[in-house]
Structures are given as C-alpha cells and as structure tokens.
Amino acid sequence: MILLISDLHLEEERPDITRAFLDFLSQRARSAQALYILGDFFEAWVGDDAMTPYQRSICEALRELSDSGTDVFLMHGNRDFLIGQAFCKAAGCTLLKDPSVIDFYGEPVLLMHGDSLCTRDEAYMRLRRYLRNPVTLWVLRHLPLSTRHALARKLRSESRAQTRMKANDIVDVTPDEVPRIMEHFGVKTLIHGHTHRPAIHKLQIGDLAAKRIVLGDWDKQGWALQVDEHGMQLAAFDFVTPQLVLPGTPL
Template sequence: MILLISDLHLEEGRPDITRAFLRFLDDRASHAEALYILGDFFEVWIGDDGMTPFQIDIAGALKALSERGTRIFLMHGNRDFMIGRRFCRQAGCELLHDPHVAKLRNERVLLMHGDSLCTRDTGYMRLRRWLRNPISLFVLHQLPLAKRQQLASRLRSTSKTETRMKASDIVDVTPDEVIKVMRRYKVRTLVHGHTHRPAVHDMQVDGRSARRIVLGDWDRQGWALQIDESGAHQQPFALD
C-alpha cells in the first residue's frame, strides 16, 4: 500500500489537523510501504534554521514512522518551498524535485504539487519564478528570521486576498499545460494537490486514455489517496 497526501497546511493554530495527522501516521501510514507528501505540508516555512518546537515535533513523528519501515517522500509546495535538508534529516524523509516520476504499482506516475500548472494566473507565476530562483532563495536565507517571518506573513495575506478576487478557472490548472507536462514525461497518470479540488479527471493525451488525480486539502476533513493491488482510491475522513 502506498499513500499520497498534500495541503495539510500544518500550523499550531489548527490542532485538530495536527491530531488527525498524528492519528493518520499511527493508523494508516505505519502499514504503508511509502508515504508521499506533495507540498504545503506546513502553512508556512521560513527556513530550517527557524524551526519551531511544533515543527520539530512533527519532524520527530515522521522520523518515528520512517524507523518503523515506511519510506517518506516530501515535495515542496508554494507555502513551504524553503524546507531543506536539515528538516529532512530530522524527519527521516527524502526531498523530491517537482515534478517527479515515481514507479507506483508498476506504473510511471507523475507527481507534482500543482501550482506550476496554474499558468493562467500570470501574477502568481511571476512571483513563483522569482521566489524559486536560486539567487532569490540565497538572499531570503540570509535575511534575519524576524524579517523572513514578516515577509511570509505579508505574502500569505496577499495571496489569500488575491485568490478570493480571481475567477475560479484562473486559480485552477490550465488543461493544455497538464497535457503538455504529461506528454513531456510520457505518463498516463498525474497526481497533484494545490487546488484543493479533490477529483479524478479522465482525459485523453495523444489519443490515449489518461487521468489526473487531484488530492484533497486538510481543512474541514482529511484526504488520502491509497494505491494498492485493487487500484487507486481517495476518500475523505473526519478530522475529529
């Protein structure tokens, strides 16, 4: 069994999500071969040197899971793209590049966070290119923690305001971009998060059947995609 989750947005202000995640690790992930976390695991991340006791505890929970035999893979999201090697060492997980092709149950599956597919949101794409530029990342890491925290808070506030004002199709993936990426990586299944719109979309890529599986976010309920001998299944579950 393989499990995939995304968009938990873990933070101290949502203890219900934290409790549900820790139960998820004990009840389900401990029986899995692998756990893939496809971005926005944390609500905000200002650098491994700024880890809070809460974030250190989460790393410890992941480390305990890895020591029980479950392989853990983590991908950056748009909220936690500054997670680095120090956290991964403490959490016992492997950091994946976005996109990443994984062999899941003998199928090549493309894994992404999903924000890079939202190409119609030109303002966000400009900001993303700037934030992910190695020079920008270097500069950000040199800023004092307090300054990074201020910048992160401002970016979160601006993002929430702009998202509410944008049309729903603007903040969703661009269909042509999805096909282009799947064609580039020669896959028939794409799994991503980011949009908070859990669903399975059947589609055609170069005349062949394909599918795009969107992972759900953890807010009013939790979501996990399970891949096993019977196929791929995603079901919500109560946080409390």
Template sequence: MRYLFLSDLHLEAERPDITRAFLRCLDERAPACAAVYILGDFFEAWLGDDDPNPLGDQVAAALARLADTGVEIYFMHGNRDFLLGKGFCNKARATLLPDPSRVTLNGEPVLLMHGDSLCVDDVAYMKMRRWLRNPVSVAVLNALPLSTRHRIGRKLRSESQTRTRMKASDITDVNQQAVEAVMRRHGVRTLIHGHTHRPAVHELQIEGKAAQRIVLGDWDRQGWVLEVDQDGYRLESFELNGNGT
C-alpha cells in the same frame, strides 16, 4: 505494494485538530505502506529550517519514527513551504523530491507535482513563483534575519489571500493544456497533484489513451488521502476528529 499520498495540510499551531488527524493517519494508515508522499503545503508557512518550530519538531519526530519501521518518506515543496530544506528532511528522515518527479507505482510510471506550476493562467502568480523558486532567491531569503523573513511571510500570505478572493476560480485552477503537455513530456498516464484544493479524479485522453489526473484535497473541514495499491487508486476523505469517513 501500497502507497499513501497527501498534500495541503497547512499544519499550524492554530489548528491542532489537523495535526492530531495527521499523526493518527501516520499511526493507522501509513504503517501498511511502502512509502508516504507529501506533495507540498505540508505547513501553512515555513520560514527556514533555522526558525524554532515546536510543531515542526513534533511532526519530524513522528515521521522519523515511521521511517524507522521501514516506510519511506518523501516530501515535495509547495508554495507555502518552499524554504523547507535538508535540516527538516534529516530530522524527519525524509527524501526531498524535485517538482515534478516521475516515480513507478506497482509497475506504472506516475508523475507527482505540487500543482501550482500548472496554474499558468494566473500570470501574476506564475511570475512571483519563478522569482521565489529561483535558487538565488531562496539563498537570499534564507540569509535574511528571521524577523525579516517573518515580516515577508506575513506580507506574502496576506497578499495571496487577497488575490485569491479577487480572482475567478478558473484562473486559480490548472490549465488543461499544461496538464496534457507535462504528462506527454514525462510519458505518463497518471498525474497526482495538490495545491488547488479541488479534490477529484479527472479522466482524460493522452495521445489517444485513457489517462487520469488525481487531485489531492486540502485538510480543513476534513482530511484527504490517496491510497494506491495493486487494485488501483482510492481518493478518500475522513473526519478530522476520527469519527467517520
């Protein structure tokens, strides 16, 4: 079977080129797959399923059409869209996965994550993440008026951009010990994640055996997908305008 993985599209109305590329990906790549996995930061910001969002409706409808053909759709929260809930997933006919999730691909156990929980050297971010991902905090945020959520969302995005510019690149990347620990804990030799915007395939050793960490790319200057089938793992980039790979 073939599986398709992507993350960090950061869909927003201001980048229609990314939306068009994603919809083209659904038309051209996804129909041949058993499942599509979207590993977080699908949207640049998601402030609740009750927030009127024409782009969200458009994308959900496209995913639902794909699901109607028999392709399974899976979604995992990222740090930008952790308020996305059952409302969107029902529209998109998608299944919400916990982070991390252990799945089986062509007989091999594989660990899926968004990736931000591996950036343990960024102490300030990890503290904020623990608060934002707490179910009580999520419930409180969802109960706030939309105008308040929009104001908080703008503030968090601005602060995040400022902090990222000021931090050393190794602080905002994953911690190798954290990677190895989570892979050992879940008994896998392949980890797939996004978040860091550093697409690559990293070879490593887990308990003396060859292993790999595959990092999905962000959709900005180009699109990125990971295709998995019986022949292995292929991390590919392509032009957003569809004129090349």
C-alpha cells in the same frame, strides 16, 4: 500500499488538523510502504534554522514513521518551499523535485504540487519564478529571522486577498498545460494537490486514456489517495479517527 496526501497547511492554530495527522501517522501510515506528501505540508516555513517546538514535534513524528519502516517523501509547495535538507534529514524523509516521475506498481506516475500548472495566473507564475530562483532562495535563507517572518506574513496575506479576487478558472490548472506536461514526461497518470479541489479527471492523451487525480486539502476532513496492486482509491476521512468515511473511487 502507498499513500499520498497534500495541503495539510499544518500550524499551531489548527490543533484538529495536527491531531488528525498524528493519528494518521501512528495508525494508517504505519502499514504503508511509502507516504508521499505533495506540498503545502506546513502553512508557512521560513527556514530549517527557524523550527519552532511545534514544527519540531511534527518532524519527530515523521522520523518515528520513517524508523518504523515506511519511506517518507516530501515535495515543496507554494507555502513551504524553504524546507531544506536539514529538516528532511531530521525527519527521515526524502525531498522530491517538483515534478517527479515515480514507479507505482509498474506504472510511471507524475507527481507535482500543482501550482506550476496554473499558468493562467500570470502574476503568481512571475512571483513563483522569482522566489524559486536559486539566488533568491539563498538570499531568503540568509535574511534575519524577523525579516523572514514578516515576509511570510506579507506573502500569505497578499495571496489570500488576491485569490479571493481572481476568477475560479485563473486559480485552477490550465487545461492545456495538463496534457502538455503529461506528454512531456510520457505518463498516463498525474497526481497533484494545490487547488483544494479533490477529484479524478478522465483525460485523453493522444490515443491513450489517462487520468489526473487531485488530492484534497485538510480542513473539515482529511484526504488521502491509496495506491496498491488493485489500483488507486481517493477518499476523505473524518478528523475524529483516520478511518475512511466516504467511498473511494476505484480506477
């Protein structure tokens, strides 16, 4: 069994999400072959050298899961793209490129965070290209810690304000971009997060039936996609206990 989650936006101000995640790690994820976290794991990340005690506790929890035998994979999101190899080494996880094609029970599956699919949001795409430039990343990682924290607060504030003002279709994926990138990587299944709109979309790629699975964000409830030899099942679970409370959607 393989589990995929995204968009937890972990922060000290949301102890309910933190507790649910720690329960998820100690219970359900322990029986998984692998856990994939597809971005926006943390609400903000200003550098591996600036780990708070709270973030270190999350790192240690991931390490415990990894040491128990579950492979852990982490992908950058738009909130935590400064996570680096130091954190991954301490957490016992592998940092995945966005996008990545992974074999799930004999099928190549495309994994992405999902923000790069929102090409109609031209202002964000310009900012994304700038922030992900290797030179910009080097500069950001070498700024004083106080400057990084101030910049992170500014970016979060601006992002929230702009998202409220933008049309829903602008902040969702671009319909034409989905089949384009799936054809580029030669896959029939795409899994991503970012949009906070959990769903399973049936697609047609040429003559082939395909699907796009959108992982849900953790807010009032958690979301996980379970993959095994019988197929894929997307379902939500209650924060009180990480047992499934909504029927999954078998594919």
